[in-house]
Amino acid sequence: MPHYCTLIPGDGIGPEVAQAAVRAVEATGVDIRWRRAELNEAIILEAGKTLPQYLLDSLNETRVGLKGPVTTPVAGGFQSVNVALRKALDLFANVRPVKTLPGIKTRFEDVEIDIVIFRENTEDLYSGLEHEIVRDVVTSLKVITRTASERIARYAFEYAQKNQRRQVIAIHKANIMKLADGLFLRCCREVAKQYSEIQYKELIVDNAAMQLVIRPETFDILLLPNLYGDIVSDLAAGLVGGLGIVPGANMGETHAVFEAVHGSAPDIAGQGKANPTALMLSSVMMLTHLGEQAAAHELQSAVEAVYREGKSLTGDVGGTASTEEFTDAVLKEIKG
Numbered sequence: 114m115p116h117y118c119t120l121i122p123g124d125g126i127g128p129e130v131a132q133a134a135v136r137a138v139e140a141t142g143v144d145i146r147w148r149r150a151e152l153n154e155a156i157i158l159e160a161g162k163t164l165p166q167y168l169l170d171s172l173n174e175t176r177v178g179l180k181g182p183v184t185t186p187v188a189g190g191f192q193s194v195n196v197a198l199r200k201a202l203d204l205f206a207n208v209r210p211v212k213t214l215p216g217i218k219t220r221f222e223d224v225e226i227d228i229v230i231f232r233e234n235t236e237d238l239y240s241g242l243e244h245e246i247v248r249d250v251v252t253s254l255k256v257i258t259r260t261a262s263e264r265i266a267r268y269a270f271e272y273a274q275k276n277q278r279r280q281v282i283a284i285h286k287a288n289i290m291k292l293a294d295g296l297f298l299r300c301c302r303e304v305a306k307q308y309s310e311i312q313y314k315e316l317i318v319d320n321a322a323m324q325l326v327i328r329p330e331t332f333d334i335l336l337l338p339n340l341y342g343d344i345v346s347d348l349a350a351g352l353v354g355g356l357g358i359v360p361g362a363n364m365g366e367t368h369a370v371f372e373a374v375h376g377s378a379p380d381i382a383g384q385g386k387a388n389p390t391a392l393m394l395s396s397v398m399m400l401t402h403l404g405e406q407a408a409a410h411e412l413q414s415a416v417e418a419v420y421r422e423g424k425s426l427t428g429d430v431g432g433t434a435s436t437e438e439f440t441d442a443v444l445k446e447i448k449g
């Protein structure tokens with residue numbers, strides 16, 4: 114049976130890394146029929162709509178997406194496409210595994226990092242509820258609900274249980290945001306009680322940021338509201354070699370969209386320099402979701418083999434290879 118998947122290349126480095134990921138997935142021999150849906154700044158500006166109907170129609174048909182990044186204007190302009198998509202499809206769990214790749218040179222070369230981030234994906238300060246009360250006075254509403262907090266906590270603990278992980282740490286700022294982060298924490302504590310075999314801990318976000326840098330190898334699963342999850346994801350990516358290698362999944366009850374942590378990287382777009390590892394490893398998560406465990410394993414192993422060998426790596430991780438050369442090396446491993 115073929116799998117149908119909506120491919121959203123996005124913009125900036127998106128089309129380059131999407132093409133690389135498609136080549137890698139196809140090399141595993143899995144029968145995937147892509148439904149390509151273009152989405153970029155120009156289309157959004159022309160349509161005057163953040164989410165074109167064809168994109169939602171396609172995702173409602175396939176239920177699975179592989180997505181490149183989409184540029185969002187800073188301090189004005191249209192709403193983030195990424196936030197809008199997560200809300201529209203109720204992709205409530207943003208799952209980001211941050212793991213040391215073999216052979217990669219980082220500041221933490223001598224430690225093995227294996228963290229999985231569970232970021233609530235639909236509310237918090239990303240609700241987009243901002244008001245200019247009077248000139249030069251703005252409020253931005255942070256929305257935290259029991260439903261969303263319990264849902265992400267349960268998702269993280271379920272994952273921990275299924276994958277034999279030992280500890281979940283909830284990250285918060287409930288010493289200051291006593292009501293909002295307080296509710297998030299209460300929900301995490303209540304859910305934690307139902308998983309007594311998994312250790313539960315809490316850390317205030319600023320302390321968590323420091324501890325992550327000092328002893329990253331001791332962290333296991335992180336459970337965070339939306340904004341802290343976004344920031345801590347990039348910090349954690351920095352621990353293992355940068356944004357070029359960290360994958361992600363946006364999971365809902367009915368839909369799943371797989372995308373890297375990184376953005377559209379306008380500084381290197383169109384130069385053939387982008388590292389496609391993050392989207393390739395997001396494709397590994399997608400293949401697992403589709404029940405294609407063997408292909409997922411094959412692609413993961415091929416990427417790891419290229420890193421172990423260290424001869425075809427892109428510039429962001431210390432190599433000189435282009436996006437295409439790295440991809441060719443991965444394909445050679447798969448076919449090898």
Ligand code: NAI
Nearest residue numbers: 182183184185195356357375376377378380381387388429
């Ligand atoms: P960014 O992640 O695009 O880039 C940050 C730095 O990391 C840059 O120096 C870039 O060259 C480097 N980098 C990122 N991905 C890389 C890769 N695959 N290979 C090699 N180097 C890589 O973050 P930035 O600059 O803050 O955002 C640029 C745009 O992307 C913004 O419009 C932002 O809103 C959007 N964005 C979109 C996301 C999405 O579609 N899911 C997620 C994050 C940002």
